[in-house]
Amino acid sequence: MIEFQNVSMVYPSGTVALRNVNLTIEDGEFVFIVGKSGAGKTTLTKLLMCEERVSGGKLRVGNFKLEKLPKRKVPYLRRTMGVVFQDFRLFGNKTVYENVAFALRVIGERPSVIKQKVPAFLNLVELTDKADRFPDELSGGEQQRVAFARALVNNPQMIIADEPTGNVDPEMSSELMDLLMRVNRLGKTVIVVTHERNLVNHYNKRVVTIQDGEVASDRAGGYDE
Amino acid sequence: MRIIRNFFYLIGQGFVGVFRNSIMSTASILILVCCMLVIGTFTLVIAGVNQSLEQVKDLNVIMAYISPSAGDEQIADMQKRIVDYSEGVKCVFVSKEEGLEKLREDFGDDLYIGAYFDPEGSDEESGVTHTIRANPLPDSFEITFENDVQPEALNNFVSTLKIEVMNPNGVMETVSGITDTRHRIGLVEKFSNARKGMVVLAGLLLAVLLVVSLFVIMNTVRLGMFARRDEIAVMQYVGATKTFVVMPFIVEGVIIGLVAAVLAFIVQYYLYTYVITDIALSYGLGTLPPFGGSAKFIGGAFLGVGLFAGVIASGISVKRYLNA
């Protein structure tokens, strides 16, 4: 479970990115986070992965109390979540296979497990035949699927995706979104930040709208402004 | 198992880092090698000089030449006074005959003194005839002393010893009992001054070079981290611990240090055996001992310096980067 209690976040520059956010996301939920540019959506995801710290209030992610999580425990929080970004953030000098395997190497997984899991997840994102390619030899959508495979391979309880479809064409967007839906059906919590209104409206899921750092609306179904 | 797996992975990553960053790595290694060679050369030379100092056994000796006017009684009296001067002072009387004999032993055939011995005054081999000459050497004292005796003061005391003798007019008068002294007190000082100078110089050079090599390695590692900042960020997103992120860079520093140590050891061997030993000889520092005797120490010191510089420098860089 994820629970924001009166969370505020002020950047060192003085920008108030979030104020008084109250939000609860149950395990296994699928949530769209929407809002205008600069509303504070990315900041919200950064708080979840403890890349930024809350300036006030309480934030719980699973068993982690993020407002007082020691720095050295942050890696263990991150292992419970798979993160995906608009710009993919793959290793340009590693093959597709190695990019996915890396997430397992980092946690010291056994080679035999790596050999078995990586192909399985490449198969899930339909990239088996591109395993030995490098990221810059792939289309945007393919790169993002590699990022998905890497985010999923650790078997995290939740996936956090910040505008995952921002750099891919509309067709690929719905494919990626379908993938996230499938992941959600496996019981994982999925949080997707996006600008794409028609996508959001198409899926009829919970939509949280952020506006000027505050939760402006929180309801199931589509969104309108 | 997990730890061992990670260990090998991280070591491998360290090597990857060294090669990825090969120009800077090479620069770091070279500067460290220079640093180690300075340490090594000075250590070896200082050790060598020390050893030759110890081998020169006659340094704590004063030869005092006895005035010809001194009789047996006065000689015995002076000898007693010298021995009583201080604990640790020994004094042996060397007659002029013994002195000549000793001279011949010391110099052998290098010095022709046969004429003083050969009653016929001829040298069979060369066929040259010499007149027998009077032994030119005076009687003397060979005074040896322990290290805790102040050599200058003792020398002063000995050379100003006075004796009472009857002058030709039958009047007793006080004259110098010792005409002259010979010693190598200054030599000891010269040696130890040279040694002190070398230690100071070595220390200064070492400090400068160590600081320079720390900076160069720090920079190497920092550049490496900067070049891989995206990679580091992703590592952190997928839950890599700090140790996992920084170890490759620390290993990189350690590899640089180790490679430098091995290279420096090899270069030091050739430098010492074929260059420094010759130079030391021509500067009158004596024959330096062979490299083998100091090899363990030098090797250990190089490894120590290499590891220290590698770990400290990369540690500082890594810490700075992650806290930035």
Ligand SMILES: Nc1ncnc2c1ncn2[C@@H]1O[C@H](COP(=O)(O)OP(=O)(O)OP(=O)(O)O)[C@@H](O)[C@H]1O
């Ligand atoms: N590192 C930062 N330092 C200072 N201010 C920041 C930083 N990152 C974001 N901000 C500010 O915080 C506010 C919220 O930014 P945030 O990135 O969360 O918006 P967003 O909703 O993700 O926007 P977009 O849709 O454009 O990605 C903005 O006013 C932004 O300028």
Ligand SMILES: [Mg+2]
């Ligand atoms: Mg954003």
